[in-house]
Amino acid sequence: MLGEIKIALDDESAKRAASVLGQLADRTENIEGGLRNVGEALLRTQDERFDTESDPQGRTWAPLSLSTVVQRGGSGHILQVTRRLRSSGAYQISGNSLRVGINAPPYDVVHQFGSTHEIRAKNAQALRVPVVGAGGAGFAFLKAVIVTIPARPIVGFGPKDEEAARDAVEEWLEVEGMSDE
Template identity: 30%
Template sequence: MLSLKDATQQIQSLMDTVMRYQRRRTLFTRLGRVMKTDTGMNFRRQQSPDDEPWEPLKFRQGRILSDTGRLRNSIHFEANDDQVVIGTNVKYARVHQFGAVIKPVKKKVLAFPDGRGGTAFARQVTIPARPFIGIEERQINLIHDAMTQWLRDITRGRRNA
């Protein structure tokens, strides 16, 4: 495994080479798949992209950020010849990625299930950041490997590289 600095430098060098090719969508599609798969692994492992475990749940049992699976299943990517963008259209994703303090808007207190069949009340609730998508050392290495393989495939004349 490469160090973060070495991998980043090598990716920049690879990108300089990649940009010489006109049909890059297949590369960016590969990178999108790599990142989507890695993000899915973060949900399964209940950890951030830098391998830090997510803060445990306080009011219910079960898997973190996976109550219904909606957020996990919403991760998608779009690729073209110039870039890949990965993300989600779920409105509450930002709160879980970065954390937030939730305060009531129309009432004096928030009401929510307490996990024991009752209702809990609070003037505010702090949702801890539980990043599920991002680029850290592990992802840099995955990207580096995918780019290297794509360039090998291109130079060997594989059509669907």
């Protein structure tokens, strides 16, 4: 089941999404099959965001922080160390509505919207924090550190999502024998 991350689409995105799904509702009685087709298409575009490292509108995600690069021993792909977030894409159909998202709490919310929080030493007197300075990389020992994770949106309805959804609707209408062609 999908968690409750609610994304309010901007007016233009909401109109585009309503237009695509309205076409489906107007032209077929088997809307559930069409929604399933659209859901699968949107999961694919959502998954592609991990390859392009960009949000639904095509804007590149914030790069990894220098401390993250040092900690990993290299840059690597953003949001893909364990692939848990990437593999958590899901959709849910309820009546005439389709919900598409990711389901990997708490990482889904943190990365969708960004987060700032304090980390304190629990089992030791200090945290070992990677630092990079003029003298090279090393570590600092601190009682607490403020960590800011930038928003790297995955869920949304951008131009590629609209195109994929329109194609999925057309494919479904062909299956149903309701295509314009």
